[in-house]
Amino acid sequence: MGISDVIPLPVVVDEELEKWTIWGKPLTDVWFTTTEKIHEIIEMGPIKNVLNWGRKNSLWFLMQPMGCCGVEMLVFGCPPYDCDRFGIFPRATPRQVDVMIISGYITRKYLPAIKNLWEQIPEPKWVMAIGECAISGGPFYDSYNIINNTGRFFPIDVYVPGCPPRPEKFIEGFRGLQEKIKQREDKRGY
């Protein structure tokens, strides 16, 4: 199938176009392509860098306070620390966010709910574990009700230690995530 079958072109031009390649593939392959192929091409080319640049500079996060770190998360979104200047912005519903922050203790009862929240977030999405409790159970590591290894349930990109970490540490954590997205090293591979 040539391009002239779709668009009226002189045969000479059509034959000429068939010799052309784009990123090592025949132009006709690229022209009559599918969504997967577009993604493959984006994956190969520098256009992905442009997309990721946009993504990393508008990381909206889910305002879901769970424990002590939730209070610092609240302050992190407010004037003294001003996360807006990095394009980081708190939102209240999972449908509008890119980043979920696990900001506290996950218990047996809350695990299905937070997993459900994570599945409601549209792609592309990232998850951060902030505070000792979210990383390893913290001071409650031996409790009967605490899930002490969050990494088993979520593809966590950034761990921010502290009990609770200061709001400045939140900024550092987000900067780390931005760097990971830029270098294409995040766990889900965007």
Next chain:
Amino acid sequence: MTTANDVLSALQSAFPGAIEDAKVDPERQLWATIKPDKIVDVCKYLRDNHNFDHYSGAAGVDKINEGLFEVTELLASHGAHQVVALLKVKTPRDNPSVKSLTGLFWNANWYEREIWEMLGINFEDHPELYPLLLSDELVGVWPWRKDYKGYPDYTTAERAIERINSEGYMEYHIPPTEAEIEAGTVPVERPKYPSLREREEMEIKGESEMILHLGPQHAVVPGPFLLDLLVDGERVKKAFLDVGYIHKGIEKIMENRTYVQGIPITDRLCYMAALTNNEAYCGSVERLLGIEAPERAQYIRMILEELSRIQSHLLGTGEFLTLIGSAVFCPFLYMIIDREDVLTCIESVTGARINHSFVRFGGVRNDLPDGFKDMTLDVLKKVRQKTEEYKELFLSDSIYNKRMEGVGVLSPSEARRLGVSGPPLRASDTPYDMRREDPYLLYKEMDFDVITRKEGDSKARIEVRLDEIVESCYIIEQCLDQIPSGPIQEKLPKRIKPDPGEAYYRVEDHRGEMGFFVVSDGSDKPVKVKARGPVYAYFQALPPLLEGTYIADVVAIAGSMDACTSEVDR
């Protein structure tokens, strides 16, 4: 004035033979062991004849060496006198059963439910003995019993199995630990009870009624909890509350740590009130040890606790204003800026912003740094000026007034019956403040007013908080003037081993009455630590308060309570 000795002699003459080993220690606390079949009569007598109208909580203790369970009921009065009655009931360890007090005190419901699900003590005549904090898989294993083998548990995540339940929702099944299986303590038969969903569906009567879920994650909740509203159109007919989404088992963990290791855990009980939680815990252990902090340390504690009260009220008020609508969103941002200044003052002493672990047994960790007084006075001046500004701003806003006036009204008698304390109770015209009522530290030397309001609505609750900020500023200024020089820490041995006994110590938290009940058996670990928190009482009072209101007012009512889920779940 009624004293503890009066109450004790009255009890002994009214119920001869029912009172065993009674004592008064310290002067305002009455300890007594009551015969199990007499407990309801004794409590009824105390409530009707001696004004013990405040049911403050209950604690279950597992005395495995004696083969007994002990339930301690805490009774107090709303201002008629200052006696706290701690009545103990003993029950055998096999087939434990105690008479329920729900018929006398409405708010005994949750406290007894908690003891049932954690220790397996049955409460006769309890109307709804369903689990409150635990997930279904843990009901029946009785995790707070001393012979529970599922603690410590280091591999919860590794054992989790994902599966779909009968209703089509995903859930995680976490099988029992190896230790439990080896010891053969996995229960064969679990208690049977209707689930929350079944209980809700039983209440649906007409075609027009439906259940509206708020939570566990919701834009307006301060932490994870589930509030299910049974609505008919715009009206809320009944509210159901499900808590326990961040139940950490703090009390079980503290039983397995030494006394000093318990202090950092009390911080995390309620992260907005870390200093007062430290104070309550250290105070009760100090009572067990029979020591008192030096005067300078007591002043430092008061200064920091009042500073902490200011920051908590600023955040609580600001957060609430964002909840009820963006019309008053900007005060929140200003309040956070003020709060940062206050936190800087606290941080210069304790070195931490939220979880301080600052108060120690018989003293404090650090002394005040140089220049603390000037810095704090500057901040207080600013906070006071700003608070006046906020009040002016709200009162002149007609939208705010319309939204808040007459919403969620708690009459004084209703507020006492529901067992709330702190600003919501004081907004309902009841001057009940531990700093006045049961003076701890050096509050009896301080000059301050207990703020009250007559209206009892959401607006009054906010006004009480804002006025308390100003009052706290005044207390701190007095403390800074009067603070003497001297030592800040009593000499104590490295390993703290209090004599066998019990102690109860209550303080005025930022949200209400906070008490710690500690039982010691002479070893370096407590037998039982019970935290009696104020928010637990608010949460229990929420469903009856929400009945009959509009959906739009639910947030205005629930938010004005300034809740903290972490302390409810513990």
